Amino acid sequence: MFQRNKIQPGSGYLNDESKMTGRGMNVMSPYDVSELQEVLRVYNSKGNPVTVSGMRTGLCGGAVPLGNDVLSTENLHGITGIGRDDRGFYLRVLPCTTLNEIDGFLRKGDFSGLEELSEDAASDASAVENGLMYPVDPTELDGSIGGNVATNASGPRTYSMGPTRDWIRGMRVAMADGSVFRMHRGLYMAEGRRMSFPSGRNYFSFDLPDMDNRVDVKNAMGPMIHPDMDLMDLFIGSEGIFGVIVEVDVYLRERTPTVSLMAFLPDDASALSTVKAVRASEGLDPEFIEYMDVKSVDLVRKAMNDDPSFIRIPTLPEGPCSAVFLDVPLESIGTRCSILDSILRDNGSSIERTWCGVDHSDKSRLRSMRHAVPRSVFEYVASLKGEMPSIHKMGTDMSVPDASADEMMAYYHDKLDETGLEYCMFGHIGDNHPHVEIILHSMEDFEKAREVYRDLAAKAIELGGSPSAEHGIGKIKREYVGMMYGTEGVEAIRRLKSILDPKWILCPDNIVERVK
Amino acid sequence: MRFVVAIKQVPDTENMAMNDDGTVDRTGVRPVMDPYSEYALRRILESKRDGDTVSVVTMGPPQAESVLRRCVALGADSACLLSDPAFAGADVWATARVLASYMQKFECGYDCMVFGRMSSDGETGQLPFEVAGLLDVEQHAYVTDLRRDGDSMISVQDYGDVVRECSVGAGAVIAFAGVDPNGTFMDVPGFLASLESNIVTKNRVDLGLGLYSVGSKGSPTSIRRIGTVGSTRRNRKVLIKDPRRAADLVLGELEAME
C-alpha cells in the first residue's frame, strides 16, 4: 500500500523554478519501486493521471501538475552500486539523487558499501589516481539525476563531453501500467523504424514516427527519434511522458586536473572574437567556454556593491569589461597559457588580466561568479520595482550549429537593439548557446519581448538550431515544439504516447498537450 | 625588510559534509588557505617595497604544499613547509615550538613575523603570542593597519576600548585583526611562476627538535573526552510560507516573555 497525502496550499509540490503554479489534490512519495509500481497500477486502472516530480528545479514547469495528483520520487535517492564495463566505471543511482550528492560521493572516493555490479569494481574505482567524476554540470547541481535524464540536461562541459544522453549507460523504467523493465545501451535497437521491447508481461512493438531530430546541435526538445535508434534515446529527454525512471546507471570518467581561467576583455566584440579564436586554436583543449557580456559583468558588480559577500570573489576590474571563462587541462599549462595570451593580446587584453583557480575551492568560486549572473539579473529587476509584480524578465535558451553562430549572434544584437529592450547575454558560448535575459520595465516591454522571442526562436530553427537547448519544454515551451516539428510532428509524438501510455496518465501535459 | 608570514591551512569547510552524528566528515577534504591568513599575507604583499622579501611558512601535512604554492602565486618570494609525521596531534604550545625553532634556525635577522587573526576552524588565535613569547619579541595584537614610517613601521591596534599606535620593534610578531570574506585569486603569471618554484620542506631533525618536543608527545594539553553537544531544548519545527504568520508567531514568543 502507498500513502496519499493532501497537498497543502502553498506547498512546493505545485511549483518548480519556473515560478509557474499548478493545481493538484494529493501527493504520493513511494519509498521503494514496488510502492511506485502500486501507485501506477491503481492510477492507470482508473485512468487518473499523475505528474512525476523530483527536486522541482526545472525551469519549464515539467513537474508542475495541472489538476492531477503528484508522484514524487523524493524518497528514492541514494547511490547503490558501482560497476565497470568496456567503456569504464559506472554508478547505479536512484532517481532523486542530486548531482551534488554524486559529486560529493565521488570526491570522497569511498566505494565500500556499494553493491559491486562487476568484479572488484569498488576497489578498482578507489584506486583511480585523480578520482572519478560525473561530467555533466548543469547550473542547478541540486537537480535530481532522474530530472537530468528526463530533460537530457547539459552544462558548460557539454562543449567537450556532451550532454546527459552521452553519459547514461542504462536505466530501469516503470511504464504506465506499473510494469518495470531494465535496459542499457545497445540492448533494444529499432530495426529501421520498428521498435520492440518487453516490459513485465507486456511486449511493445510499434513503428516510430517518420521524423528525425537534430543531433548536431545542443537540443533538449523532447525525445530523440531516428531510424535504427536505441530505445534509451527515446526515454532520455522525454520528460516523463513515456515512463518513470526508477534507477539510472551513469558513466564516470577520471577527473583530469584542470585550471580555471577567467579572462576580462574590453567589450563584447573582443570577447566573442576571443571565443572564436579559442575554439579554432590547437592545444588549448578547453573543457568548456563560457561568456559574460559587459552588461552581465556590470550586473554582477552592482549586486556585489549592494552585498559585498554576494559571491566570494574579489572586486571586479574597473570600467566596462566582458569576461570569458574556460577550464583547460593542467598538463602543459605553460604552453596553453601562452596560446591564450596571444589570443587575448589580439583582442585588447592579456593573461595578466586573467584570474585563475587550481584547487577545488578557487574553482568553485570562479564557477559561482558565472552562476551569479542570473541572480544578479533577478536582484536588478527586483530593484526596478516595475509595473508588473509577476513578470520581470524573459530568458532565452537557444542553440545553433557552429556554422550559423555568427549569423545568430548578429541577429540577436540587431533584433534586440532595434526594440530598445534592456538585455544581457551570457552562457555556453562554446556550444553557440548563450542565454539572453531580457529585462522588462513595463507591460509594453513585455509585449515587445514576446514578439522578439518568437522571432529569435524562428531564426534559431531556420538556422538548424534548437529553441530549447537545455531547459526542456515542460508546459511553458510547448509552442516551440510545433514551430520546430510542425503540426504533424506534434501529432506523431501524441501517437507514440498513446502507444506507450494508452490512458495518458504519465505527465500528461509535458511536451505535447493532453488530447481532450 | 624581511617579512615572514605564518599561514594556516584549514579543511575546505565550504565543501565539507557532515556525518549523521553532527561531526565533520574530513575524508577526502583537501586543505585550503585559511582566509584570515590569506588576508594577512595580502596586507603584507600590498605594502611590499623594492628590496623587501616575503616568505611564507606553515606546519602541516605534505598536502599543505599546494596551499604554499598558492601563496607563491599570490606574490610570496619563498615558502617553507614544516612537515614531519611526529608533528601530528600538536597543541598550540607544540606548534609554537616548531615555528619558533624554524624562525631561530632559518630566518635569522627577519624584521617582522605576521599572522592572521585566528583560523576559521575554531582555534582562537593564541599561536602568534606563544611564538612571540618563545622568541622573546614584541607582540602586536588586533592590528588594523601596518604603516611604513621611513625604515621603520607603525602598527595600529584596536583593543575594542582603546586604539593604540605603536612603533614596531625588530623581529616583532604582528597579528592582523581583519579578514576579507571575498578572498583573492591568483593571476596567471603568478600561478605559472609558482609551478616552477621550489617549496622547501623541513622536518623535525632539520629544526633540531627532540621527539618529545613536538606533536602529541610535546603537547602539555590533551583531549580526554569528546562529547557531542547535547541539547535539552525540545525543538518544534514549523514550515510557514506566509511571512506575516511567521512574524506573528515570533511576536507571540516575544509577548510571552513580557
Add this chain to the structure above:
Amino acid sequence: MSGCSGGSCSTCSDGDPDRLPPGMLREYDLNQSTSEGILVWIEMSDGIEEASAELIAESKREGDGRVFGVVFGGPELKSYYPEIFGYGVDTLYHVRGLPVYSPEEYAEALAEVVERVNPATVLMGATPRGRELAPRLAAILQTGLTADCTSLSFEGRDVTMTRPALTGNVMADITCDRYPQMATVRRGTFEKPEPSEGTGTAIYWQYTKPVKREILSETKSVETDTDIRDAKVLIALGGGIRDVSLIEIAEKVASEHGGMVCCSRAIVDRGWMPRSRQVGMSGITVKPDIYIAFGISGSVQHRAGMADAKRVVAVNTDPDAPIHRFADLSILCDVGAVLKAMLKNG
C-alpha cells in the same frame, strides 16, 4: 627559549623534573610538582573587569587551595582591595612599575609572580587583553593553555577544561600535564558575584625592568553602544541576511521590544556590524531571556556564545541548519520577509 632543542631531554629541563617534556611526564609518571592554588589575573578597566570577578568567585567556590590575585597599577588601586578580597582572593599581588598596559612586560611580571607563588592553575578572562597575555605567559612558563573554555571542573588541584573542539559540533574535555594549568574563560561563563567587602593579604611587587615598547598614541574608542550582555531580548542576525538594510529593520524591531541586535561572525566579517555585537567563540557570551536567530546556521562556535539563552527561536530557510537542534522553536521561512513583517506589526 634556549638555543638547543630544549626540553626534550632531562638535561635540558634544568634539572627540574616539572619542566620535562609532557610526553615523558605522562609516560613515566614523573610529575612531582608541588604546585597548589589558583592564580587569577585581575584586569582593571573602569573598575574590576567582570570576567576577572567571575573567575575569582568560581575559584573560591569550586577550586582547591588558596586563591591568588594579581593586579597591575598604581596606588589608586588600593580602594579596590576590599572588593577584590570580597570576591574571594586570599592573597593579592599588586604589581607596581607598569603604569601602562604592555603585554610583554605584563607577561614577564606575571611569570615572576607565578614562579614565587607556584599555583596549580592560572586563569584569565578571555578579554582582548587576556587573549593575548595568556598565550605569552604560557610560552614563558612552558605550559599548555586552553583558550575560551565553556566550563571548568576542579578535582583537587587538577582542572578539566571544556571547550568546543576544532571544527565540528563536539565539545572536548581537555587536561594539562604541566603545572600551572592555564585557561582563559569568557565573561558570562560563571555567575556574576555580588560585590562585598572582604579582607586578605596584599603584597606589593615592584617590577623594575623598563617598558620596551614605544606607544605613540592612544585613543579611547567612544563606546556609546550599550552592552549586548545586558539585553533581555536579543535579535541575532547571521550569514543568511543578504541585504544590509535588514540590519536597520532588525534594530527597529528590537527597540520596539526593548531588545538589542547582535550577530554572528559572518556579519562582522562583512563589516556590517561592529565586533562588539558578535556572539560566539570569538565574540561575546550572552544569556538573554529570548534569543531570536535570523539566518544563523548555528556553528558550534556561535552556539558557544548563546547556549544559555532561556528561550531560542530560530528563523531560517534551511531546514537542515544545525541551529534547529538548539532552538525551542524553528520557523522555516524567508528571513527578510519575517523581519519586515514583524516591523509593520510593532
